[in-house]
Amino acid sequence: xxxxxxxxxxxxxxxxxxxxxxGAVSAQTVKIGWLSSLTGPLSSAAVAENQxxxxxxxxxxxxxxxxxxxxxxxxxxTGGDPTKAVNFAQQLAFKDRxxxxxxxxxxxxxxxxxxxxxxxxxxxIIIGSVDELTDATKYPRAFRAINTNVQxxxxxxxxxxxxxxxxxxxxxxxxSGYGTSSAKTAEELLAKAGIKPVYSVLVDPxxxxxxxxxxKARAAGADVVMPWTAATGLLARILNARGGMGWNIPVVxxxxxxxxxxxxxxxxxQYWENTYAAGYVxxxxxxxxxxxxxxxxxxxxxxxxxxGAEIDVMFWWVALGYDTVKIIEYAAKTAGSTDPAAIQKVxxxxxxxxxxxxxxxxxxxxxxxxxxxxxAVNTANTFKDxxxxxxxx
Amino acid sequence: xxxxLISGLAIGMLYASAALVYNVMYSTSKVLSVTxxxxxxxxxxxxxxxVNTLQLPWGLGLLGGIAVGALFGWLTEVLAIRRVLNRGExxxxxxxxxxxxxxxxxxxxxxxxxxxxxxxxxxxxxxSSGVLDQKFWLPxxxxxxxxxxxxxxxxxxxxxxxxxxxxxxxxxxxxxxxxTDRIRVMSYVLAGGLGGLAGFAAGQLTFAYFALGLxxxxxxxxxxxxxxxxxNLGALIGGTALGLLSAFASYWFGGEYQxxxxxxxxxxxxxxxxxxxxGSLKVRQV
Numbered sequence: 001x002x003x004x005x006x007x008x009x010x011x012x013x014x015x016x017x018x019x020x021x022x023g024a025v026s027a028q029t030v031k032i033g034w035l036s037s038l039t040g041p042l043s044s045a046a047v048a049e050n051q052x053x054x055x056x057x058x059x060x061x062x063x064x065x066x067x068x069x070x071x072x073x074x075x076x077x078t079g080g081d082p083t084k085a086v087n088f089a090q091q092l093a094f095k096d097r098x099x100x101x102x103x104x105x106x107x108x109x110x111x112x113x114x115x116x117x118x119x120x121x122x123x124x125i126i127i128g129s130v131d132e133l134t135d136a137t138k139y140p141r142a143f144r145a146i147n148t149n150v151q152x153x154x155x156x157x158x159x160x161x162x163x164x165x166x167x168x169x170x171x172x173x174x175x176s177g178y179g180t181s182s183a184k185t186a187e188e189l190l191a192k193a194g195i196k197p198v199y200s201v202l203v204d205p206x207x208x209x210x211x212x213x214x215x216k217a218r219a220a221g222a223d224v225v226m227p228w229t230a231a232t233g234l235l236a237r238i239l240n241a242r243g244g245m246g247w248n249i250p251v252v253x254x255x256x257x258x259x260x261x262x263x264x265x266x267x268x269x270q271y272w273e274n275t276y277a278a279g280y281v282x283x284x285x286x287x288x289x290x291x292x293x294x295x296x297x298x299x300x301x302x303x304x305x306x307x308g309a310e311i312d313v314m315f316w317w318v319a320l321g322y323d324t325v326k327i328i329e330y331a332a333k334t335a336g337s338t339d340p341a342a343i344q345k346v347x348x349x350x351x352x353x354x355x356x357x358x359x360x361x362x363x364x365x366x367x368x369x370x371x372x373x374x375x376a377v378n379t380a381n382t383f384k385d386x387x388x389x390x391x392x393x
Numbered sequence: 394x395x396x397x398l399i400s401g402l403a404i405g406m407l408y409a410s411a412a413l414v415y416n417v418m419y420s421t422s423k424v425l426s427v428t429x430x431x432x433x434x435x436x437x438x439x440x441x442x443x444v445n446t447l448q449l450p451w452g453l454g455l456l457g458g459i460a461v462g463a464l465f466g467w468l469t470e471v472l473a474i475r476r477v478l479n480r481g482e483x484x485x486x487x488x489x490x491x492x493x494x495x496x497x498x499x500x501x502x503x504x505x506x507x508x509x510x511x512x513x514x515x516x517x518x519x520x521s522s523g524v525l526d527q528k529f530w531l532p533x534x535x536x537x538x539x540x541x542x543x544x545x546x547x548x549x550x551x552x553x554x555x556x557x558x559x560x561x562x563x564x565x566x567x568x569x570x571x572x573t574d575r576i577r578v579m580s581y582v583l584a585g586g587l588g589g590l591a592g593f594a595a596g597q598l599t600f601a602y603f604a605l606g607l608x609x610x611x612x613x614x615x616x617x618x619x620x621x622x623x624x625n626l627g628a629l630i631g632g633t634a635l636g637l638l639s640a641f642a643s644y645w646f647g648g649e650y651q652x653x654x655x656x657x658x659x660x661x662x663x664x665x666x667x668x669x670x671x672g673s674l675k676v677r678q679v
Contacts, residue, residue, distance in 0.1 A: 039499070043507050175648045203648040206608065208598045209400045211523070212644055233509035233600050244521050264511045265600060267520040 029072040030065070030338055032057070032328060033092035033122075035103035035113065040080030042230070044261075046105040048313040049127065050075070052321025053102065055301060060325065066332045071325075078104055085109035086116060093120035099338040102324045103127055108177060114139055123331070123343045125324045126367075130178070131185075134367035141344050143362055145324055145355075147280075147370040149178075152254065153186050153228070155278040155375040160224045160252045161193060163377075163393060170199040170222035172213060172238060174229035179205070182228035182254075198222050205231035210241040218247055227253040236265035243271035251275045251380075258380045258388060260312060272381035276391045279378035282357050283316045283387040291387055294356045298322060299386065315386025316357055323355035395524050397644045398637070403529040403598055405636015406536040407433070410591035411613025412620060412628035413539055417584040418466075419622060420560035421577045422478060427490040428469045430609030431497050432462045432588025433595065434602070437512060438505055440593040441601035444513040451515050458593040459586045466585020469493060470578050494606060502603040512596030528597035535594035536632075539587055540625050556580060560623065615659045621672025630670060634658065 034053055036046045057071050065071060074096055076088040085104045092098045093116065100123050104110050107130035117124045118139040126133050126144040129152065134144045160166050169190060173183030180202060187197060198220040201213050217225060227238055235257045242251065244267070251257065251274065258277045266272055282295050291299065298319055299311065306312075330353055335342035350369075353360045360369035378388035414429045436458040443454035473489035518527055547553035555576050558566040567573045592605075599605055616635050620627025635655055642654035662669065 039503060039507075041507055043502075175651075180649075201647055204643070204651050206599070206602070206605075207643070207648065208404055208528075209396065211396045212394075212400075215396070233602065236509075236600075240520070244523070246521065259508075261508050261510070265509065 028069050030067070030069045030100075030332065031072045031074060031096060031098040032325070033089075033096065033098035033101040034073055034075045035078055035085055035088055035092070035101060035105075035109070036075060037080040037085075037105045037109065038075075038077040040078075042080060042106050044313060045317050048315075048317035049105060049321035049324075051302065051305070052298075052318040052323070053325055055298075055318075056322045056325035056329075059301075060329055066329050067337070074098060078106075078109055080106055080109070082106075082109045082112040086112050089113040089116050093117055093122050098122065099340075100125065100328050100343075102328075107133065114142055118142060121340050123328075123340055123347070125327060127320060127324065130181070136348075136365050136367050139367070140348075141340060142367060143327070143347050144368045145327060145357070145360065145370065146320055147358075147375060148368050149182060150185060150189070151370065151372060151375055152278040153182065153189055154372075155377060156226060156252045156254075156276075157186070157189055157193065159276060159278075159377040159391065160226060160250070161190075161195065163391075164224065164250055164252070166224035166250070167195060168221050168223045169195060169197045170217035170220065170225045171197050171201070172210075172217075172225060172227045172229070173200075173202050174205040174231055174234055175202050176205060176229070176231075179229045179231075186226065186228055203229075203234065205229060205234045207234065207237070210234070210237045211244065214238065214241040214245060214247065218245065223249055225249060225251045225253075227251065227257065230254060230256045232256055232259055232261050233265065236262050239271045239275065240265075240267050243268055248274065252377075253277060255279055255314070258378055258383060259314065260383050263381070263383075269381075275380035276377050277380055279376050279388055280316050280357065281374050281376045282319060283314070284376050284378055284390050285382075285384075285387055286390075294354070295319060295387070298356045310384070311386035313386065314383075318386070319355075319357035323357045323360075326355055327353065327360065397640050399524040399529050401637040401640025402633060403532050403595075403636070404640070405616075405633045406533045406629075407591060407595045407598070407632075408609065408612045408616040408635050409620075409629045409632025410532070410536045410539055410587070410595075411609045412617040412632055413536070413543060413625060414584045414588045414591070415613055415617045416623060416625060416628055417543070417556075417580055417587065420556050421563075421573075421580040422474060423563075424474055424478070424486045424490070425614070425617075426469055426473070427487065427610050428465070428473070428494045428497070428606075429584070429588060429613055430611070431494050431606030432465060432585050433592030433609050434501070434604075434606035435465055435497070436462050436589030436592025437596040437599060437605065438501055438592075438601045438603065439589075440596055441510060441512045442505075445511065451513060454513070455590070455593055459589045462589020462592070463582045463586040465497065466581040466583070466588065467578065469585070470581035474577070474581070475574075494610065498603060498606050505601070505603055507603060509600035509602035512599075512601050514597065532591070532595040532598060535591060536629070539591065540629050543587075543625055552576075552579065612655065615655060618659055618669055619662045621669030624669070624671035627669055627671030 057073050061070050078085040102125045107128035110128035110133045124142040127146045129149045131148050173179035199217045255277045331343045331346045332338050335346045348364045351361045358370050358374040362369045377391040379391045382389035411429050418426050439461040440454050440458035443449045443457040473493045477486045477489050616631035620631025639651050643651045
């Protein structure tokens with residue numbers, strides 16, 4: 001008995017000591033949860049965004065952290081699976097008790113996790129583009145840093161209708177949730193401009209040849225093709241079909257059509273000409289061939305991790321990841337604490353917070369922080385070192 | 394319109410080759426391995442790696458693709474089939490082959506990436522050839538050759554006859570001295586090689602893409618069920634029917650209906666002729 005009670009006292013003392021210590025440690029860190037689909041679909045975006053997030057966390061921690069506390073980044077790989085995303089979101093909010101959550105990357109996962117994090121009252125920086133992810137009443141502490149899907153579509157529509165002066169639009173979406181809803185939104189936005197598409201179709205993202213759809217579009221008299229899909233295979237096949245048919249009309253659509261992987265999937269490199277996509281001012285080379293100052297500064301910081309070689313991913317992902325942590329830092333510093341209600345107050349009264357990817361503004365009724373003025377149109381085949389050239393205006 | 398026909402035929406032939414792979418594995422083990430589609434995926438991905446990344450001539454790339462497929466076929470037998478069949482648990486092989494298929498898919502995704510990557514052009518040909526493009530005719534030609542080759546194998550060679558003996562009655566074959574375990578391993582290696590070959594031939598059509606496996610497993614199964622288990626001619630017809638139906642459904646009604654028609658076809662055939670078009674219900678005399 002004596003032996004047992006000594007052991008009991010010793011182990012409970014140890015246990016209490018550890019509890020006090022861990023409690024002390026957690027009070028000395030700011031916990032940020034990061035829901036990222038590092039494996040699985042859209043992993044290339046997530047991996048690049050992760051780079052930006054890690055860089056920002058390191059930088060801030062070196063400079064002393066947020067409000068004197070070091071940032072503890074809890075990365076959770078959701079693998080693109082909404083079920084895993086939900087489980088991790090619950091863990092982060094209720095078990096790990098994080099003070100902020102960034103992500104998830106995929107809109108599909110975001111639609112599942114945003115209500116959960118809203119219920120837990122955890123401030124959530126949204127990086128999915130589907131419009132339903134933000135709502136000032138339903139999700140008061142969810143603030144979006146990326147542009148919305150509507151912004152992508154309107155930018156492309158404006159370019160096709162007003163700059164290229166086309167009026168007979170052919171829309172090609174894929175049968176995924178994103179493609180179906182984007183094709184619908186595109187039609188609605190065109191209708192507002194008084195245009196009805198001459199041809200609109202949804203295609204399986206793995207369909208092996210797009211010649212039939214493109215032939216039908218041509219027969220319907222289309223003078224511009226607008227694809228709304230993030231599937232690079234499908235986008236490459238659309239360009240291949242256009243090239244194989246010898247049909248010289250512009251293609252204007254989703255930013256994925258500028259992705260460097262597209263080039264390798266094309267039958268001929270010239271099939272990438274006369275192709276434009278919605279992009280960003282922050283990752284576009286100006287007339288002087290230079291990037292905006294803040295983007296260039298971040299590029300220089302990131303360069304060592306590429307061994308000095310060229311950046312081979314879309315740089316706006318890295319910039320977006322970096323900005324999400326900087327937004328959190330700004331909010332906490334301005335609020336003077338990480339109390340969720342205080343953070344919400346600060347963010348919803350933010351006007352023109354200058355990040356690298358964009359200059360963000362939110363309001364008590366507006367949770368989409370990306371301004372229309374930061375959208376741009378880029379020429380698809382001008383990828384260099386992570387950024388693009390502006391499309392001709 | 395012609396393109397719909399030819400592209401539907403080409404993808405249908407790829408499904409048919411997956412059904413042929415199922416058949417070979419089924420003949421000796423009565424197992425419908427979920428890894429069938431993934432063999433073609435491996436053939437395509439490794440073919441692209443050998444030729445594009447390692448810069449080998451395409452002949453060596455082809456042999457490499459077949460070898461990788463054969464290796465994975467062997468691995469399927471060793472890991473997912475052997476002990477499961479010995480235990481005699483009904484249909485546990487479904488779970489074990491599914492597990493192995495998932496592991497290989499995720500493994501390839503981690504190594505190769507989740508975006509489709511280019512497959513090399515095998516023969517010099519203008520890209521404006523339309524329906525005569527090799528990306529259509531390679532899978533069509535290869536599958537027909539595979540089917541003919543399998544028929545010759547079954548009828549003219551000793552090992553082929555052993556396969557047929559095992560598929561008719563494995564116990565009787567064993568009683569006559571046939572080394573059924575070794576024959577089963579051989580059939581899985583052969584099926585693997587055929588799968589790799591099919592994937593390599595269809596690479597230009599599908600791109601080298603990690604997620605191809607599951608699509609082919611499912612559609613190959615539909616082709617198999619429509620054509621009848623165990624029949625190679627049935628596999629060809631089932632695959633062609635499935636490919637053409639999906640292509641025309643997509644052309645006339647839109648991409649959303651592609652899966653509806655594919656699975657709808659399966660349901661109709663199973664309702665009318667449950668054993669498939671060329672399958673036969675095995676009646677055992679007692």
